[in-house]
Amino acid sequence: MNASRTARERVRAELIREITDIARRHLATEGATGLSLRAVAREMGMVSSAIYRYFPSRDDLLTALIIDGYNALGEAVERADAACARDDFTGRWLAACRAVREWALAHPHEYALLYGSPVPGYAAPQDTVAPAVRDTAVYGRIVAEAHRAGRLAPPPICPPPPAILAEDAEIVRSLMPDVPDDVVTRAIVVWTGLFGMVSFELFGQFNNTIAHRTELFEHNMTCLGRLLGLPE
Amino acid sequence: MNASRTARERVRAELIREITDIARRHLATEGATGLSLRAVAREMGMVSSAIYRYFPSRDDLLTALIIDGYNALGEAVERADAACARDDFTGRWLAACRAVREWALAHPHEYALLYGSPVPGYAAPQDTVAPAVRDTAVYGRIVAEAHRAGRLAPPPICPPPPAILAEDAEIVRSLMPDVPDDVVTRAIVVWTGLFGMVSFELFGQFNNTIAHRTELFEHNMTCLGRLLGLPE
DNA sequence: AGCGATTAGAGAGCGGTGCTCTTGACGAAA
DNA sequence: TTTCGTCAAGAGCACCGCTCTCTAATCGCT
Numbered sequence: 364m365n366a367s368r369t370a371r372e373r374v375r376a377e378l379i380r381e382i383t384d385i386a387r388r389h390l391a392t393e394g395a396t397g398l399s400l401r402a403v404a405r406e407m408g409m410v411s412s413a414i415y416r417y418f419p420s421r422d423d424l425l426t427a428l429i430i431d432g433y434n435a436l437g438e439a440v441e442r443a444d445a446a447c448a449r450d451d452f453t454g455r456w457l458a459a460c461r462a463v464r465e466w467a468l469a470h471p472h473e474y475a476l477l478y479g480s481p482v483p484g485y486a487a488p489q490d491t492v493a494p495a496v497r498d499t500a501v502y503g504r505i506v507a508e509a510h511r512a513g514r515l516a517p518p519p520i521c522p523p524p525p526a527i528l529a530e531d532a533e534i535v536r537s538l539m540p541d542v543p544d545d546v547v548t549r550a551i552v553v554w555t556g557l558f559g560m561v562s563f564e565l566f567g568q569f570n571n572t573i574a575h576r577t578e579l580f581e582h583n584m585t586c587l588g589r590l591l592g593l594p595e
Numbered sequence: 596m597n598a599s600r601t602a603r604e605r606v607r608a609e610l611i612r613e614i615t616d617i618a619r620r621h622l623a624t625e626g627a628t629g630l631s632l633r634a635v636a637r638e639m640g641m642v643s644s645a646i647y648r649y650f651p652s653r654d655d656l657l658t659a660l661i662i663d664g665y666n667a668l669g670e671a672v673e674r675a676d677a678a679c680a681r682d683d684f685t686g687r688w689l690a691a692c693r694a695v696r697e698w699a700l701a702h703p704h705e706y707a708l709l710y711g712s713p714v715p716g717y718a719a720p721q722d723t724v725a726p727a728v729r730d731t732a733v734y735g736r737i738v739a740e741a742h743r744a745g746r747l748a749p750p751p752i753c754p755p756p757p758a759i760l761a762e763d764a765e766i767v768r769s770l771m772p773d774v775p776d777d778v779v780t781r782a783i784v785v786w787t788g789l790f791g792m793v794s795f796e797l798f799g800q801f802n803n804t805i806a807h808r809t810e811l812f813e814h815n816m817t818c819l820g821r822l823l824g825l826p827e
Numbered sequence: 828a829g830c831g832a833t834t835a836g837a838g839a840g841c842g843g844t845g846c847t848c849t850t851g852a853c854g855a856a857a
Numbered sequence: 858t859t860t861c862g863t864c865a866a867g868a869g870c871a872c873c874g875c876t877c878t879c880t881a882a883t884c885g886c887t
Contacts, residue, residue, distance in 0.1 A: 371834080371884070396628055396714070399873065412876080413836050421874065480711030481799055482628070492803065518752050520821040524814050531805050551805075552788060552815040558800075559791020560784070566713055568790075571724065573763050573783075582756050583784040589752040590822055603855080603863080631844065644847080645865050653845065 379417050381407065383427050387473075390428060394472045395482065400424065425482060430494050432473040437497020439466045444501050452509035453593045459501055460557055460584040467561050474565060478558055496538065499554065503538030506550050509593060510542050517549055517592035524548040546592070553587045560584075611649050613639065615659050619705075622660055626704045627714065632656065657714065662726050664705040669729020671698045676733050684741035685825045691733055692789055692816040699793050706797060710790055728770065731786065735770030738782050741825060742774050749781055749824035756780040778824070785819045792816075 385403050400421055401411040418424040443462035447455040467474035476482075477495075487495075509515045524532075524544055532547040539550065560583055563569055564576050573579055589595070617635050632653055633643040650656040675694035679687040699706035708714075709727075741747045756764075756776055764779040771782065792815055795801055796808050805811055821827070 375834095395712070400875090401873065410837050411874085412838075415875070416835065419875095475712035478794075478798065478800070480627070480707035487799065487802075518750050520750050520752075521818040522814070522827075525810050527807050527810055528814065531807055531811065534804055548811065548814060549818065551811065552792070552818050555791040555795045555815075556784060556788040556819075557791070558795065559787040559789070562710070562794060563787050563790065566710065568710070572766055575759050575763055578757050578759055579763065579780065579783065582754070582760065582780060583787075586753040586781065586784050586822070587788075590818070595754075607863095632846090633844065642866050643845085644867075647846075648864065 375417070382414065382417055382424070383431065386424055387428055387431065390472050390476070391470065395425070395476050398425070422482075425476070426488055426491065428473070429476055429487070430491055432470070432477050433491065433494035433497060435470070435473070436463065436466050436477065437494060437501070439463075440498040440501045444505065449508070450512065450514075452505060452512070452514050453588055453595070455505045456502075456588045456591075456593055457581070457584055459498075459505065460580070463498065463557060464561050464564075464580055467565055471565055474561070478562060479566065500538050502550070502554055503535075506546065506591070507539040507542055510539075510546060514594055515546060515592040516594070517546060518590065520590075521545065521549060549591055553591045556587045557584065607649070614646065614649055614656070615663065618656055619660055619663065622704050622708070623702065627657070627708050630657070630660075654714075657708070658723065660705070661708055662723055664702070664709050665723065665726035665729060667702070667705070668695065668698050668709065669726060669733070671695075672730040672733045676737065681740070682744065682746075684737060684744070684746050685820055685827070687737045688734075688820045688823070688825055689813070689816055691730075691737065692812070695730065695789060696793050696796075696812055699797055703797055706793070710794060711798065732770050734782070734786055735767075738778065738823070739771040739774055742771075742778060746826055747778060747824040748826070749778065750822065752822075753777065753781060781823055785823045788819045789816065 382403055385406050386398060389398050389402060398421070400414045400418070403424075404411045404414045407414075418427070440459050440462045443458040444455050447458050449455075467478075481487075506515070528548055529544050532544040535547050535551065536542060539547065542550070560580060564573075564580070569576060614635060617638050618630060621634060622630050630653070632646050632650070635656075636643045636646045639646075650659070672691050672694045675690040676687050679690050681687075699710075738747070756779075760780055761776050764776040767779050767783065768774060771779065774782070792812060796805075796812070801808060
């Protein structure tokens with residue numbers, strides 16, 4: 364009855380896991396464009412057409428890898444944040460930054476899949492949105508809690524955001540409750556600045572230019588944290 | 596003698612130009628992975644193998660497009676800067692930002708080729724480095740001239756950069772002469788922040804979140820300019 | 828226990844890709 | 858005029874995503 368049914372489903376789930384594992388390995392070594400269903404099938408001792416029983420298309424396999432990637436990155440950021448004293452907001456911010464960078468350096472092709480050029484003709488299905496903001500959610504909590512604790516003192520260098528941005532701030536605020544609009548927009552600059560930095564490093568823009576990337580990253584993330592208003 | 600030789604070479608150059616033109620059009624519509632030598636050859640009424648007389652591999656064609664892209668972007672930024680009053684440094688900075696964003700929005704696939712995930716197995720040859728920094732060179736001039744004019748007043752929120760970063764600053768200084776180390780590192784954060792913003796918008800990270808992207812961009816670039824020390 | 832329905836794998840095949848090699852034609856130089 | 862280098866063309870190799878059909882195994886239910 365149910366046991367036998369789950370028996371078949373269990374082997375199916377196991378095969379799906381094995382496929383994604385092999386695919387992730389191929390992704391890590393060959394990159395996204397080098398990921399081929401046929402190669403995965405070959406390595407599994409399967410005929411290529413059999414793979415389509417489990418993933419109806421290459422894009423579906425890619426989607427699975429993207430979701431896994433978002434979750435892995437989000438989990439890394441969550442762990443880094445959790446290891447900090449709750450009221451050390453600057454430390455939590457820097458820990459989150461390091462987690463993003465280190466995960467990206469360790470999984471460059473997966474990072475490229477998440478934050479690089481979108482795969483053409485591929486539209487991220489709805490399943491990806493929840494995992495996609497796991498890292499951002501951690502960041503939002505840090506900002507919100509720092510603000511609630513009265514530890515956020517943004518330097519008076521930015522003009523107030525235009526009123527029209529209040530609408531967008533309303534949506535972003537779901538990730539950082541009770542934070543005023545100007546802090547929300549500032550949080551966006553800072554967050555995109557982090558990924559701009561990581562992408563530049565990973566995508567080769569620093570080649571032949573920046574040698575001490577860890578130090579530059581540390582220093583720049585500190586600056587961005589100060590721009591956000593985090594204490595020294 | 597020489598005239599006839601150039602005759603042959605001229606038709607060759609013309610064909611190369613036609614190939615890159617068609618390829619750029621395909622790139623714009625299909626994206627990098629959809630760019631196929633066979634399709635270009637088909638459109639030219641050539642047999643596929645003939646293309647290899649002009650571009651020995653697909654990567655070589657891609658390299659040509661990358662160089663063209665860097666030049667087009669660099670030229671757009673140069674034009675935007677040139678249209679500003681020389682001593683309006685904030686205006687020049689914002690104009691450069693807008694030029695980058697607008698060029699990227701108009702040529703998303705080319706931007707992805709330049710600043711997105713690197714093509715796997717593809718190493719940018721040396722020919723690309725000079726065009727690759729055309730935009731950055733404009734930025735460097737703005738920063739250097741603003742500093743020389745004494746119009747750069749960085750807010751006292753960043754710690755001084757660690758001494759080890761002086762080596763990298765030395766190299767970057769070739770693009771912004773006579774600028775002190777702390778301004779150089781600040782300039783890097785700001786510059787990467789610009790591209791982080793553009794990439795987030797272009798690569799879909801703002802989907803379902805940010806609606807008023809132009810306004811957010813304007814505001815954030817203003818903030819980054821202030822972080823750099825540009826006047827109000 | 829046996830039967831019908833469902834699921835899985837195998838294989839052939841389609842149209843596409845990058846790339847290589849050979850062949851034959853043509854034009855410029857000797 | 859002959860020779861030599863360049864070029865388009867064609868066939869072909871190995872790969873790709875994906876579809877279809879056929880067979881065999883497995884499962885659910887009577």
